Amino acid sequence: MLVVPATKCNFDSQAFNSQTGISGTQEDNILWIAMAGTHQVWALMLEGGKLPKGSDLKKGVCLRFAGSGNEENRNNAYPHKAGFAQPSGLSLAPEEPWNCLFVADSESSTVRTISLKDGAVKHLVGGERDPLNLFAFGDVDGAGINAKLQHPLGVTWDKKRKLLYVADSYNHKIKVVDPKMKNCATLAGTGEAGNVIGSSFTQSTFNEPGGLCVEENGRLMYVADTNNHQIKVLDLETKILSMLPILNPEVCDVPDNLPRKKDKTKNLPKLPKSAPNIQLPSLTVAPGQTIQFLLKLTLPPDSKLNEEAPNSWFITAEGKVPVLLHQLNRSSILKEHMEHVRMVYNWSGLILAIVAILTLEITMPIT
Template identity: 90%
Template sequence: VSGTQEDDVLWIAMAGIHQIWALMLEGGKLPKGSDLKKGVCLRFAGSGNEENRNNAYPHKAGFAQPSGLSLAPEEPWNCLFVADSESSTVRTISLKDGAVKHLVGGERDPLNLFAFGDVDGAGINAKLQHPLGVTWDKKRKLLYVADSYNHKIKVVDPKMKNCATLAGTGEAGDVVGSSFTQSAFNEPGGLCVEENGHLMYVADTNNHQIKVLDLETKILSMALPILKPEACDVPDNLPVQKDKITNLPRLPKSAPNIQLPSLTVAPGQTIQFLLKLTLPPDSKLNEEAPSAWFITAEDNTWLLQGQCLTGEIKDVSCQTVIPFQLPGSCVSAEATLAIKACLYYCSKGSSACMMAGVSFSQPLQVTGTDQGSSAQVELIHTFVTN
């Protein structure tokens, strides 16, 4: 989470080393600190010991897997709220002097990381279980907490230190009820209140959903759909405009690169790549892994404008049709497409699973001469067990 009053610091929850770090987005000072240059990243709070220890000196305080941060830069708060997961607490770090204080949850013994539960109350009498996220509602001056293992969203009044259930039944589920407390979550992990304070978005982790809480009407809306714009259904794919893909899988070094004969094509012409892959005997695709095909053109990215560049491979018993249309505005040129496939498969007789890949290099000779409505290119490969 970024910000001070000048919005010049990025605050980082370093869960693995139980500390809070700061990245200077501009030159300046941290509380009780000296001048720091832009780009400096350093520890701000936390000794590194996994504990629930509050202290006026930030480096002597102890956290236990801090996971969520939210900033309240306005007075009288002027602090960073911390969801300290393993201590099942919410803590504050002053942006004036760096003092770390308790807000709700946990207990007084800094070494007891098992003081968890599901109890509405004030201060130490309130109990949480592995909170993962916090978000500040500057409109209402309230803090919302993703109480993950209790499958709830809780609301904290930092002035009174009161903590109460806002949404969720306490049982894992996926229910959009008529009210917040009749709705169910499954380990919610992240929260965000929109700028005007009307809606709160909840990452409902184990339901793989973003749910929306209307803080005015107290109604939980239907989950937002999770779209994968980089993926296309083939052959009945829609014209997804995805010119750049940044999360392509890296093929294993053993993946062969098959050189195809040069193909003469015309601007606007469609090529149908017919991908037929054969797995080793007694093997099957791993249904839980993202086997996929994708297209690249490292030195000829103009070819990729408006194309569907990747899609899932769910069945290798039939060929996958990959359509590709040459840009209509291109002129005579030479280019090379790379059509790649990455498969995850398992042996039917054991639990051993493997990753395999193959790349096909297709040289193109683009001319102004009409070559017909479409062309077909077979991409055939049989994987063998090493």
């Protein structure tokens, strides 16, 4: 985490124009600033030092590092001759062989790199070769210029996996880029705006995700899901998506002297000892949010469900109080020989834990 110390900068003499992103590390003492309004990337010296191929600069100096100021998609070995189109998100990859600053250039629908050795600006994914064409957008997984994005707003570097994640805002997706192969692919989202936490990343939906950040150990990625007014959490190891609960203590504090609800465990259906009990990770649900469960049944060859055996699932909240209880019979599970059953429900409250239980009794044919 970068902590920016207070500096005695005379910012009255330095005008900023729609700064939309920052990035930096404590080691190099430089704060990089995406200046969308002037289509440039600037540098603020947190301590005295040098920029790539630059002269000595004093603490507090803030100046242009890359970008001519023209709104275009122009790459160039000379950073001041390169052109950006509303650069929005920045992410630093100081380690070799990258040693660069990744830039989400929104209006050109590209991701670019700025070398920290010589300042050279290069193309990574998206856009097209004509530097004046700012309409080369789309939603296509691919490599280099064959990949298409639409108004990417944020980028974050995963130093553990050596991958770059992109908030592809207008496509309502999170993309993952391998900078070595220049390959860009969908990590999460369907391409449709929504607010669904599905059974997988690609069955979940976002609504113009803007910012994102990978935590220090590389397991969790936090996404600012802009139009849903939420922070989503992607577990990059388990591939589980959840919502980060943000509670207002003034509103949500509960007095300790309130009577607690009685444990209603006795109301839960009892399972045979041989039946699997699968407990899913805890999940917080906002009012009106949709949660999607994907139930996949895989039966042995030549086997079927016993129509007389009840098949049930339910979820519980705090204290194991049943929230919903629904019976599934054979026809509803295997209707039209479907292998997957989607169950989508809305809740208007906060669910603290989810337990899904499925009891199946298999009848083997007699030969």
